[in-house]
Amino acid sequence: MTTLVQNVVDGLGRGSTYALLALGISLIFGVMHLVNFAHAELITVGAYLAYGLSTLGLGWWYLVPAIIASAVLASMAVEITAFRWVRNSSPFTLLLTSFAIERLSHALWQVLVSPKKQTFAGPGWAFDTWELGGIRVEVMDVITIVVTIVVLAITALVFTRTLFGLAVRASAEDFDAARLMGVRANRVISGAFGFAGLLAGIAAALIVMRSPTAEPTLGSDWLIKAVVAAIIGGLGSFSGAVVGGLSLGLAEVFFRSYLPDGTAQRLTDAVVFMLIAALFIVRPAGLFTVKTAERV
């Protein structure tokens, strides 16, 4: 029983970070049909900024807002300098553009800082544990889950109650129709990138607080999981992205804990990816299908 609860807490902790990233990916896919493989580079941006500021002796109260702000700005800057120019191209071109940016980001950190991993001091209390009824939870796990819940609640409000949210959802459904109704493409897409950056920035802050390191390939490890989570949920479906992220996190933790030791355990990721491949074969559009009919 305690292992079960422990696993649920761990899984939700991992899964909520995936969810924040997946939501951003899904959001961007919704407005411009781009699977953004550069999205997790925002984590790297945040991590390097945090590293830079921490060498100046600034505390975490400054670092966290800085990480989030840098991710928002970087996300919008990339949209303006790169994605805007290929907006109407094929999904193929869009995808490879995002790969180019991902590669450039790796290279820039290698050239500007160093290819090596940079470690700095994390907040001392992150790994303190609280004991609740026989279950030990880390402070960081609780923070991650609580922050994610709050952020997702706010996101839901933004999407259902604000004009911006409505415009984004309308654009995700049918961009041309949305434009005819007076939605401004540049603003919506820019805003979507900004919002996706905000979510990624929050995820980055949570990740860096837990593991205060910066290295060029930091984002890559998160990227694939986030993309997969977004796809499980059905690209363009916002609730799908959250469900996808949480279930991926839970699946990972549970497989690791219940698969027999040895080879099988080492194959956790392989099993997870196999299940995902199987999911696509059964339901190519993901669990939460967003209908996009092509007019003939």
Added chain:
Amino acid sequence: MTDPTWLRLGRSLGASAVMVVVLFAGSTLYTATGGSARELLVKELLINLMLVLGLQIFIGNTGILSFGHLAFAQIAAYTVALLTIPVAVKQQQLPDIPFGLGTMHLGAFPATLVAIGMALLVGGLIGIAVVRAGGIAATMITLAVLFVVDQLVKNWQELTKGAGGLSSVPPLGGTLGLWVGGIVGLVVAHWFAETRPGRFAVATREDEIAAPSLGIGLFGSRYVAWIVSIGLVGLAGALRVQAIGSTSPKQYTLDVTVLLLAMLVVGGMRTPTGAVVGTILITVGNEVFRQLGDPKRLDIDRFPDLFLGVTLLAAMLWRPSGLLGDIDLGAWLRRRTRRPHQPVVRINPIRTASLTASSIGVTFGGFTALRDAHVRVGPGEVVGIIGPNGAGKTTLFNVVTGLVSPVNGTVRLGEQELTNAAPEEVARAGLARTFQNLRLFGNLTVLENVTLTALVSAKYRPDEAPIDVAWLLQVSGLAGFEDRTASTLDYGNQRRLELARAAALSPEFLLLDEPTSGMSDDESIEMVERIRTMGAAVGAGVLVIDHDLAFITMISDHIVALGEGTVIAEGTPKDIRRDPHVMAAYLGSEARDDAAAAGDE
């Protein structure tokens, strides 16, 4: 229409030979001036060439992005390694190896064949899912496959010795094996472009809706492309491990995949020439930038990464079709070896079957698009469907051509039941259509657009007398435009090309969706003549949609008027012009009142 096999093979070999000579001259010059260490780069170039050509065959021809091809190259590489490493070494390195592989040993050649077979076996199964899914879902399946194989190789240590990889594979001497592989890759890629599956795959890349509507199914040709490309990357993997003498999962990661994709798209993914040029550019550029790095600082990758990122981004922003676009040595040879001939006029006899759609009902969600709609076209007859926007004209067309399934009703061509048939079956049965908003194969030439449907006709309608493509272009007023890229034609010519492309199927009926939309009055009148001539020449009846009453009454023998999803009137053009319902639908409710009053009198 189709050149004889010797000519097509000759062109494939010729184009490949030119490239091999250039590559060989370049690399001989390079190694001769700098010692044997430089052979490494030549090896890398040849390996990349095979892999990129493999990617070109699938990605370039079908337009489906795959991240998974390296997984099959890796499978082939490990198969070769496990079969060729000497038994004594194997027992020492892999004491717990399963499947009795510990005592198995093969020579280089049989091991290579078994390896390609393994890649094809696994790839063939996965390919069914990939090709069926299509689009972004296909891309994601291949991504998952890449990771599954990567994780299996890294973690199934009894079999693979884990992330460190396997060594002690008996090496092939020199670069001969790789040259053979490179030549095979070039010939296969060029040959594939000359085959019917290759050309059909290109049609599916150009338009996923138009291709089936002209009889080209999405699955068949794409699956052939997949199998051929997997075979080639399998060969590449098998040769690579033997050329280097070792293999490790580091050679088959997503990063390497992106590098190879960059080679493919920077040169131009649609043609073998583009793939070759891109491979040379990026492989050489990568090496140049690697030399800039400082090997002592562990950072020899940073400059190549920078180079790759900048090159790929620049290509995507400025030349998403690649440096060469559609420039291709093979295509150039095809144009040069085309034998001009006098267009052959052939007038087909009028056929005997009628096209009938009866009591068709269609709903989209809660919206009823069609209710009890019907239309019948007799042999050689021209029937017009008219109605205001939203009347259900195109929906009725889509039902007849298999793009939309009706909730009730039947579609028949003569005795043949076509209700719920797939679009390609409908087309092969003899219904050829055009589209309201033009769906040409935009990157292909005018000639290739029309020839593709003629190929469909030859394969799936073998009893039909083939229609001469040159004549068809002449009748369409497109003579002299044969080698123009379809998307560069002006609007009127694009419309005419779409009509010619449909007629090349030698169909029983031509289905034309607003063939004059966007045309001037003069052009419309000219189109009336053209449609009538062309229909008569191929012996086909015509079903045509338009909302232009003048055009429809001019062209049709019989007219069906749709309004809000049902037939509101039908009859001769004269009847329709006088029908009160039609006038109401066209001129508004006041007209209806007046017409009703007139009708009462």
